[in-house]
């Protein structure tokens with residue numbers, strides 16, 4: 001079996017702009033970079049002979065697939081997202097690779113797994129050399145007008161939230177605010193749109209108009225705060241779900257989680273099932289959640305209307321997704337972080353009006369991840385993905401949604417309580433998680449779910465004779481993901497230690513997690529900021 005790294009090495013990628021210019025901060029470096037860009041862009045122009053497309057990248061915060069009509073829930077109203085799905089390709093097996101805001105956004109920006117971005121609340125901020133090869137930076141260098149609004153979601157050391165790297169800025173630090181007036185860079189929209197969600201729709205319209213005025217290809221990235229808790233729906237949509245009741249999923253409630261690992265029950269996701277009233281007030285909680293998504297849906301419509309008005313809809317690719325999913329009572333848990341489908345799998349729709357698949361209501365069963373966005377967006381701009389990126393361009397799936405872009409994908413948690421930290425590996429058919437942690441209350445254990453027939457993860461086949469061969473195969477795949485981790489994890493921000501902790505072949509007694517508090521759990525600047533904001537990412 002080919003290792004993930006071997007797959008990357010054999011990808012035949014051309015030398016990348018970011019690779020060539022790594023570490024060149026003096027003037028000669030700038031000149032070299034400009035020369036390389038001229039060559040790359042010349043090649044791009046010759047290859048395509050057409051105007052480069054615009055990109056609209058829309059990222060919700062904590063939105064699960066349950067909240068989208070096009071993913072099969074007839075009880076929710078998402079007319080614009082559903083329309084986008086009809087126009088484009090809807091991805092049925094899209095995963096976030098790490099189900100927590102800061103780490104997921106770092107992967108979105110850079111196309112790398114978390115252990116290579118080195119970025120998460122309880123680990124640390126992003127290094128400038130990592131950010132330098134992010135898709136917004138590379139697109140701007142290639143001549144795109146770049147605009148960003150909403151929750152930037154991370155801090156780049158010495159650079160903050162990188163406002164200066166965008167042409168048009170509506171972003172904010174930390175979790176941002178639902179009250180538009182409290183978001184400094186968006187306050188100009190507060191009078192008309194006092195709730196932030198629609199203000200981002202208005203920002204998008206203004207950014208599109210400005211780019212058209214300047215006659216430049218643009219990349220508009222909007223990171224909505226919704227539907228992140230604390231649930232704060234826009235009251236103008238109070239009637240959408242008033243008095244509605246909702247069907248609970250078949251894996252709802254504590255009895256449906258009895259088979260899940262003790263480790264997964266040690267973090268705050270387990271008590272939040274009751275603390276957040278999914279057990280006692282499900283309909284009201286879901287109404288608030290869905291109402292917040294409804295406002296995003298309206299904002300999407302505003303943006304698409306403006307693309308049409310400005311005459312650029314036919315040359316603008318729209319990507320719609322979420323940084324992580326959300327557990328709303330499945331298996332008796334709530335929130336995110338854990339590898340279960342409700343938090344790790346998220347909506348993804350890509351609409352490229354120039355694609356032969358456009359308007360054909362296509363679905364892709366291909367295994368995709370948040371690490372694929374940067375390579376995809378760079379690919380749309382005709383730019384090669386830097387070799388450091390783990391993800392791959394999803395553009396081939398737009399013309400042939402049944403293609404495979406990979407055989408396996410890693411899912412990571414290094415956030416919150418140590419027992420919940422884990423590594424999982426996914427294929428189209430299977431999900432395997434090794435719960436490495438052990439103490440007097442619990443022993444290391446494994447979970448194996450056949451997602452193709454058990455998408456609600458109700459039967460752990462790790463101890464089943466019928467799945468013995470598949471267990472061995474998934475263990476081997478897991479080992480290749482861990483080998484890549486050991487080889488490539490950042491030497492900073494406490495990612496190296498997981499090479500030992502996640503190793504299946506090393507007994508828990510040799511993992512030294514006893515009296516000594518693991519270094520990775522010491523609060524750093526990022527963790528302290530998160531704590532002050534009452535944030536969970």
Ligand SMILES: [Ca+2]
Pocket residue numbers: 061062100101228323324537
């Ligand atoms: Ca999130």
